Amino acid sequence: MASISTVARGAADERPITKPRRLGGANTSQDASLGTALMFVGPYLLLFTVFMVLPIAYGIWMSLHQWDFFLASRPFVGLQNYLDLFRSGTVTSAPFWQSMRATAIFTILSVPLLMVIPLALAVLVNRKFRGRTAFRALVFAPFVLGVAVVGLLWRYLLDPNVGVLNYYLGRLGIDPIPFTTATPWVWLALVVPTLWWTVGYNMVIFLAGLQDISPELYEAAEMDGANGWQRFWNVTIPGLRPVLIFVLTITVLASANVFGQPYLITQGQPGTTTRSAIMHIGEEGLARFNMGSASAMSTILTVVLLAVSLLMLSFLRDRRETR
Amino acid sequence: MTAVTSAPPSTRDTAPATAAGQRRGTSPWFWLLVGLVAVLFLAPLLWMLSTAFKSTGEVAQADITLLPQQPSTDGFRTILGADQTPVTRWFANSLLAATLHTALVLATASMAAYALARMQFRGKGLITALVLATLFVPPISLLIPNFVIVSELGWLNTLAAVVVPGAAGAFGVFFLRQFFLSLPVELEEAARIDGAGRWRIFFTVILPLSRPALATLALLTFLTNWNDFLWPLYVLFTPERLTLQPGLSTLQSAYTTDYATIMAGGVIASVPVLLLFLVSQRFIIEGVSRSGLKG
Numbered sequence: 001m002a003s004i005s006t007v008a009r010g011a012a013d014e015r016p017i018t019k020p021r022r023l024g025g026a027n028t029s030q031d032a033s034l035g036t037a038l039m040f041v042g043p044y045l046l047l048f049t050v051f052m053v054l055p056i057a058y059g060i061w062m063s064l065h066q067w068d069f070f071l072a073s074r075p076f077v078g079l080q081n082y083l084d085l086f087r088s089g090t091v092t093s094a095p096f097w098q099s100m101r102a103t104a105i106f107t108i109l110s111v112p113l114l115m116v117i118p119l120a121l122a123v124l125v126n127r128k129f130r131g132r133t134a135f136r137a138l139v140f141a142p143f144v145l146g147v148a149v150v151g152l153l154w155r156y157l158l159d160p161n162v163g164v165l166n167y168y169l170g171r172l173g174i175d176p177i178p179f180t181t182a183t184p185w186v187w188l189a190l191v192v193p194t195l196w197w198t199v200g201y202n203m204v205i206f207l208a209g210l211q212d213i214s215p216e217l218y219e220a221a222e223m224d225g226a227n228g229w230q231r232f233w234n235v236t237i238p239g240l241r242p243v244l245i246f247v248l249t250i251t252v253l254a255s256a257n258v259f260g261q262p263y264l265i266t267q268g269q270p271g272t273t274t275r276s277a278i279m280h281i282g283e284e285g286l287a288r289f290n291m292g293s294a295s296a297m298s299t300i301l302t303v304v305l306l307a308v309s310l311l312m313l314s315f316l317r318d319r320r321e322t323r
Numbered sequence: 324m325t326a327v328t329s330a331p332p333s334t335r336d337t338a339p340a341t342a343a344g345q346r347r348g349t350s351p352w353f354w355l356l357v358g359l360v361a362v363l364f365l366a367p368l369l370w371m372l373s374t375a376f377k378s379t380g381e382v383a384q385a386d387i388t389l390l391p392q393q394p395s396t397d398g399f400r401t402i403l404g405a406d407q408t409p410v411t412r413w414f415a416n417s418l419l420a421a422t423l424h425t426a427l428v429l430a431t432a433s434m435a436a437y438a439l440a441r442m443q444f445r446g447k448g449l450i451t452a453l454v455l456a457t458l459f460v461p462p463i464s465l466l467i468p469n470f471v472i473v474s475e476l477g478w479l480n481t482l483a484a485v486v487v488p489g490a491a492g493a494f495g496v497f498f499l500r501q502f503f504l505s506l507p508v509e510l511e512e513a514a515r516i517d518g519a520g521r522w523r524i525f526f527t528v529i530l531p532l533s534r535p536a537l538a539t540l541a542l543l544t545f546l547t548n549w550n551d552f553l554w555p556l557y558v559l560f561t562p563e564r565l566t567l568q569p570g571l572s573t574l575q576s577a578y579t580t581d582y583a584t585i586m587a588g589g590v591i592a593s594v595p596v597l598l599l600f601l602v603s604q605r606f607i608i609e610g611v612s613r614s615g616l617k618g
Contacts, residue, residue, distance in 0.1 A: 036521050037444035044435035044496060045450070051491035052457055055468035062468060069471070121360065127353075135357060137604050138364050144600045144607070146550035148571040149589045153371050155575065156582045164370055167387040196367060201611060208612035257463065260552045264572055278463055278553065285467040286557040295467050302464040309459050 059295050067292035074292070081296035092284075092293050098272060099280035100301075102262070106276065107255040110191045114251045115244070117195065118202035123236070125203065126210045136207070140200030147197070151264025154193035155180065158265070186266045186274045194261055198254070202247050209243030210236065242316060249312040256305055277301050371593070375399070375586040382583045398587030401578075408577050410588050412563055413570035414595075416482065420566055421548040423486045428544045429537060432495030437525055439496065440503035441511070451500075454493045466553070473558060484558040485566060489548060495540055502536040503529065539610035542603055549596060567592050 063081055067074045084090040085097075125136050142150065157164045158179040166176045179189045213236065221231045237244075259278040262268055268275035281301070285294025369389070374382060378395035402410050438444075439451050469488050470479075478484040506529070514524045530537070549567070556569040565573070571588055578584045600607060 034444050037438050037442045037447075040434040040438035040442070040521075040525075041450065044431040044490075047431060047487070047491040048454065048457075048493075050472065051469060051488040052460070052465070052493075053453075055465045055472060056457075056460065058468035058471070059464055062471075069474075124353075124356065124360075129353070129357070131357075135361060136608070137601070138361055140604070140608060141368075141597060141600060142364065144546060144550070144596045145593055146568050146596070147552050148568040149371075149593050152571060152574060152585055152589050153367055156374065156586065157367060157370060159580070159582075162383065162387075162580055162582065164387055196364065200364075204608045204612045253461070257461065264575065281463060282466070282553065282557060286470055291467050291471070298464050298467060302461050305461045305463075306459060 059298060062291055063295035063299050065292045067290075067295070069289035069291055077292070081293050082300070084293070085296055085300065092290075092297075095272065095275075095280060096277075096284075096297050099275050099277045102272075102274050103256055103258060103277040105187065106190055106258050106262075106274075107252060109187055110194050110255050111248070111251050113191065113195055114198065114202055114255070115248060118199050118247075119206050119240075119244075121199065121203045122206035122210055123232070125207055136200075136204070139203055142197050143201045145197070147260030148264065150193055150197045151260055154189070154196075155265050158189050180266050181269050183270060183273060186269060189265050190258070190261045190274060193265060194255075194258070198251075202251060205247050206240070206243060209240045213239035245312055245316045249309060252308055252312075253305060256301075256308070368593075371586050371589050374582055375590045377583045379581055379583050382581070395583070398581075398583035398585075399591075401581070401584045402574075402588050402591070405577075407562055408570070408574060408588070409563055410567075410570065410591055413565050413567045414591065416565065417549055417567040420482055420485045421545045423482070424489060424548040425541050425545045427486065427490045428492075428495045429541055431490060432540070433499050433530065433533070433537065434525070436496045436499035436503055437529055440500045441508075442521075454496055457493045458497060462553075466557075469554075470557060479558055480560050480564050482564075485548070485551070485555050489551070489554070495544065498540055499533070499536060502533060506532055535606075538603075539606050539613075542599075542607050543610045545599075546596070546607070 064076060064078060065074045066077045066080075081092075084092050087093060121139060125132060125139075158166075160166060160176055160178045160180060163179070165179070169177065177185055179185045217235045217239065218231060221235050226234060257278055258276045259282070262274045262276050263279055266274045268279065277297070278301075281294050281297050284297065285291045373389060373391055375398050376394050376396070377391040378393055378397045379401075381392055381395070402408055435454075439447060439454075465488075473479060473484050473488060476483075478487075510528055510532070511524050514528050519527070551566075552568040552572070555566045556572065559565050559569060562570075562573075571592055574585045574588050
């Protein structure tokens with residue numbers, strides 16, 4: 001996932017290396033025996049085969065079977081698991097699509113904020129001021145905490161009865177709000193902690209992008225009489241385009257993979273309204289051990305996420321070519 | 324990028340801040356905004372710290388104060404004394420798992436990346452394409468099959484389950500390959516003329532030159548493993564085998580609304596990573612801003 005921008009950048013990076021390779025008869029690039037090469041690549045390749053290639057194939061295989069972890073008989077059922085998911089009224093379809101819907105709602109609510117706020121903060125931090133490094137570190141710091149700490153902490157702050165937020169709202173004369181148990185508040189209880197947790201992450205990527213924009217462009221714009229707002233729209237935004245698409249892609253993917261926040265903060269409440277797709281797949285496959293059906297769900301989600309990545313990547317490429 | 328330099332591309336922070344977008348912000352509004360954002364980001368952490376030092380009785384009171392009225396270490400004593408929630412054990416497990424995982428990633432990824440960057444051999448193109456393609460594979464597609472594979476290996480509820488499978492990820496190979504490609508070939512040529520073999524070149528020329536990249540990758544890998552939640556939640560079960568993240572998630576059911584104890588657990592888990600972040604923030608932020616890494 002990390003790779004999209006770097007894959008795009010990588011093509012340019014590799015070119016300078018292909019200089020004439022022959023130097024005094026020695027050719028560094030062609031002398032490795034297959035044996036030596038295998039010894040270098042081998043250990044990683046073993047891990048890659050067992051825990052990456054094999055599970056990808058195995059997951060698809062499982063999705064074509066009625067696969068219960070504890071049952072010896074795992075009959076082949078063809079596409080039945082998929083058909084069940086796409087047919088309304090089956091045991092598996094309604095809960096799955098509800099979890100997909102919850103994931104979509106969370107993604108739609110969180111992604112715009114996770115783009116706009118970090119970009120605004122990056123512009124802020126891109127100025128020179130005392131305490132700038134400390135400020136950047138403070139905004140980034142929650143990201144290193146891990147979702148379990150973030151979840152526990154916000155579960156407390158948002159606790160309907162003894163939580164800090166409701167206490168202060170109460171002082172303002174507002175009745176306790178059921179942040180973690182009722183709609184629409186539960187969405188707030190998922191989005192706000194997510195913002196606190198990951199805004200700094202997107203901010204530092206934007207900041208690096210801002211610092212790559214040539215200062216001359218700003219000077220030229222200023223000479224043309226552009227004000228700050230015009231410089232932002234006409235210099236900053238176009239200059240950031242690849243970074244914007246990259247951050248948008250990783251943010252959409254991260255939001256679509258949301259798990260810890262609903263697991264810890266809302267526990268899927270009310271009912272199963274905020275149970276995310278990953279949460280549902282985990283429960284179905286690894287708690288109830290209906291692995292065939294859960295694998296079919298994983299495959300559907302994977303296809304959706306791959307489509308999103310490819311769409312964004314093609315968008316990035318298109319823009320590059322037309323420029 | 325036309326000139327190949329031996330300096331690692333990590334000087335962004337120290338480069339003079341010249342961009343015209345960077346103007347001096349000194350207006351009161353600017354400081355108000357900076358102050359407000361700082362408070363919003365700091366406040367939850369301060370609440371966690373303060374609540375951890377309240378007594379169980381005080382947390383249950385209707386009136387909530389930012390500072391503990393009667394500072395107490397009840398929460399810490401409860402959580403450190405409980406057999407069902409051995410938080411120091413989880414801490415040790417996390418530390419060991421993340422350290423071993425990072426060592427495994429650095430060793431396997433650096434060797435593979437070097438071969439893919441600098442050697443010609445049959446199948447290299449295919450391997451490179453295959454490895455890079457898996458950067459786009461969402462982790463969810465691996466969850467259930469890897470659970471079965473780990474179970475077949477007899478690794479369920481063991482440290483190996485949270486150390487080894489994650490090292491199959493392509494990020495480390497991809498990240499180091501990019502870096503190795505940016506190193507000048509001449510350095511290796513010189514070593515070759517002196518009669519050095521591939522292994523010696525790798526250990527005495529390539530790795531020393533790659534220290535900044537290796538350090539960045541090590542920190543990012545360590546943090547990712549330390550913070551991983553979904554996978555350890557399902558492959559580790561018994562209290563003494565858990566790592567911190569799944570362990571902490573059990574505090575909620577163990578202590579329900581005894582938030583002094585829960586926050587004490589949160590503080591114990593957070594302080595070390597926050598300290599690690601403080602001393603290495605330049606590397607971590609550099610690493611994130613140059614390559615991105617999430618999930």
